[in-house]
Amino acid sequence: xxxxxxxxxxxxxxxxxxxxxxxxxxxxxxxxxxxxxxxxxxxxxxxxxxxxxxxxxxxxxxxxxxxxxxxxxxxxxxxxxxxxxxxxxxxxxxxxxxxxxxxxxxxxxxxxxxxxxxxxxxxxxxxxxxxxxxxxxxxxxxxxxxxxxxxxxxxxxxxxxxxxxxxxxxxxxxxxxxxxxxxxxxxxxxxxxxxxxxxxxxxxxxxxxxxxxxxxxxxxxxxxxxxxxxxxxxxxxxxxxxxxxxxxxxxxxxxxxxxxxxxxxxxxxxxxxxxxxxxxxxxxxxxxxxxxxxxxxxxxxxxxxxxxxxxxxxxxxxxxxxxxxxxxxxxxxxxxxxxxxxxxxxxxxxxxxxxxxxxxxxxxxxxxxxxxxxxxxxxxxxxxxxxxxxxxxxxxxxxxxxxxxxx
Amino acid sequence: xxxxxxxxxxxxxxxxxxxxxxxxxxxxxxxxxxxxxxxxxxxxxxxxxxxxxxxxxxxxxxxxxxxxxxxxxxxxxxxxxxxxxxxxxxxxxxxxxxxxxxxxxxxxxxxxxxxxxxxxxxxxxxxxxxxxxxxxxxxxxxxxxxxxxxxxxxxxxxxxxxxxxxxxxxxxxxxxxxxxxxxxxxxxxxxxxxxxxxxxxxxxxxxxxxxxxxxxxxxxxxxxxxxxxxxxxxxxxxxxxxxxxxxxxxxxxxxxxxxx
Numbered sequence: 001x002x003x004x005x006x007x008x009x010x011x012x013x014x015x016x017x018x019x020x021x022x023x024x025x026x027x028x029x030x031x032x033x034x035x036x037x038x039x040x041x042x043x044x045x046x047x048x049x050x051x052x053x054x055x056x057x058x059x060x061x062x063x064x065x066x067x068x069x070x071x072x073x074x075x076x077x078x079x080x081x082x083x084x085x086x087x088x089x090x091x092x093x094x095x096x097x098x099x100x101x102x103x104x105x106x107x108x109x110x111x112x113x114x115x116x117x118x119x120x121x122x123x124x125x126x127x128x129x130x131x132x133x134x135x136x137x138x139x140x141x142x143x144x145x146x147x148x149x150x151x152x153x154x155x156x157x158x159x160x161x162x163x164x165x166x167x168x169x170x171x172x173x174x175x176x177x178x179x180x181x182x183x184x185x186x187x188x189x190x191x192x193x194x195x196x197x198x199x200x201x202x203x204x205x206x207x208x209x210x211x212x213x214x215x216x217x218x219x220x221x222x223x224x225x226x227x228x229x230x231x232x233x234x235x236x237x238x239x240x241x242x243x244x245x246x247x248x249x250x251x252x253x254x255x256x257x258x259x260x261x262x263x264x265x266x267x268x269x270x271x272x273x274x275x276x277x278x279x280x281x282x283x284x285x286x287x288x289x290x291x292x293x294x295x296x297x298x299x300x301x302x303x304x305x306x307x308x309x310x311x312x313x314x315x316x317x318x319x320x321x322x323x324x325x326x327x328x329x330x331x332x333x334x335x336x337x338x339x340x341x342x343x344x345x346x347x348x349x350x351x352x353x354x355x356x357x358x359x360x361x362x363x364x365x366x367x368x369x370x371x372x373x374x375x376x377x378x379x380x381x382x383x384x385x386x387x388x389x390x391x392x393x394x395x396x397x398x399x400x401x402x403x404x405x406x407x
Numbered sequence: 408x409x410x411x412x413x414x415x416x417x418x419x420x421x422x423x424x425x426x427x428x429x430x431x432x433x434x435x436x437x438x439x440x441x442x443x444x445x446x447x448x449x450x451x452x453x454x455x456x457x458x459x460x461x462x463x464x465x466x467x468x469x470x471x472x473x474x475x476x477x478x479x480x481x482x483x484x485x486x487x488x489x490x491x492x493x494x495x496x497x498x499x500x501x502x503x504x505x506x507x508x509x510x511x512x513x514x515x516x517x518x519x520x521x522x523x524x525x526x527x528x529x530x531x532x533x534x535x536x537x538x539x540x541x542x543x544x545x546x547x548x549x550x551x552x553x554x555x556x557x558x559x560x561x562x563x564x565x566x567x568x569x570x571x572x573x574x575x576x577x578x579x580x581x582x583x584x585x586x587x588x589x590x591x592x593x594x595x596x597x598x599x600x601x602x603x604x605x606x607x608x609x610x611x612x613x614x615x616x617x618x619x620x621x622x623x624x625x626x627x628x629x630x631x632x633x634x635x636x637x638x639x640x641x642x643x644x645x646x647x648x649x650x651x652x653x654x655x656x657x658x659x660x661x662x663x664x665x666x667x
Contacts, residue, residue: 113607206604218418219601223598225596225597239607271549271550273547274545274547277544288543288658382648386640394646
């Protein structure tokens, strides 16, 4: 609890009797400021005196509180949570354009970081414009003042995508253009750079109005330049935009001429098909969802069935790999593979420190173990203290039942 | 089928010793499986890429280009003369600026089709099938016609083992020197020793207190504090909870969707 700080001079000035040459102070006026009632012992004593007797008698059993007016500060009334005000930028002095990946029409966290970097470059008077290929949601809260949705390219056609983005950027006349340094974003940035004939500053780790910084020569040196036209931003280097939502006003660029086919020989890409990763064979370091077995399991056949039913990648602890029960390339941990999975499901693993190092990058952990005090139970988002040997058949039964209901 | 592998003088990321970049070694393996391949290097010294002879190439062509000059015009002129069906390059250099712009500049200069981040190549001279990495093991299988320039992703198959005898037998041929290129006015680049930046803490509240940032950094603020603990539940109950949790995270498809 904190009390308001007293200001003795102001208190003294407030009790000064006005209109006299010699300063006089009215000390009967109660001090304000501390918020606590001041005790008046004389008045309390007088209140305890038994009335009607010549000899003063005091009834000490009763305590009369001197009734003081407690000065309470007006509590700032917590307003009901109103939707935050949308910031509107009418006439930006210049524009900083962002071309996000936006897989599936939603901004990835890397895209948000690029928007945060663009906001840092734009400063107070500049505006952030986002160029999306196809519709994209949630660009205003991520920090975009303007939004320019371009027509999505059907199929895999990087050349016409580049032509479209380059034409829009030329028409927009943005001062800076930022791309994410991801597989798709980095590719598009370099294509746009050679098309526009502009240098591109790749993999910037620091983005500020006074300079961009990137590592070079195997992270031995860092290079700093003044912000140029094109740059790509490294992942997890710049913070996302954290301010109030922005307007994301729709822009239309009239200069966008539909380029029918800039290539001389049109159909150079015959076909393009997406092959999703096969969880059973994907390397453990790339896997999205890993189900892992530890020394608490004896029935590895059921474990393999569970892995197949969950469409996951199998992993194992060091003990099982040392015993030859699981192949060595499935080992998770410091001496095995360090995972980058979204979810890790540990069956019968107590969580040695070396094993937890391998799991450190996983966002979600689910653990089944008999020991309530195991480190893995502490680490897990959903921890179940139960024998994994009995949970596995229950899982299989439930999955089978669900498949039967929907068949 | 004529294949050219672009080679660069790399530096080891840890020791700084001159090595062939790993992605170019992987490119040599991809090329060796398809047919006879020729290495092409533009730089002041061909000794930097001699290692490639032990990794699967038999012949390297070297264009003498002074240090600090742009190698793209010299490479483009030589590639136009060779007219290969497939050109392979690493996706980034190693030990230099590491911007990865050279393959794009070459593709623009030669009007080649560029397919980035390739992990495998198969097919013949007229139609090639390239597997492009989309991250996390997912691929895009692209069938292309005509000459193509592909950059290799680190997820491609590991390079072949170094063979000393092959490295002795391989040849390096000087095929020309770049004309004295006009000095391109370069952007002013200020170089300093690298300084590691503080890691961005995911999930930390903006403007939060130091204690909140520490919690976010150590993972106590994340799923661990919100974690649920079920002690000795019925196995069926535990299974239901696990499946519901996995579906909420999004790693497991909904039962109704997976059946369709």
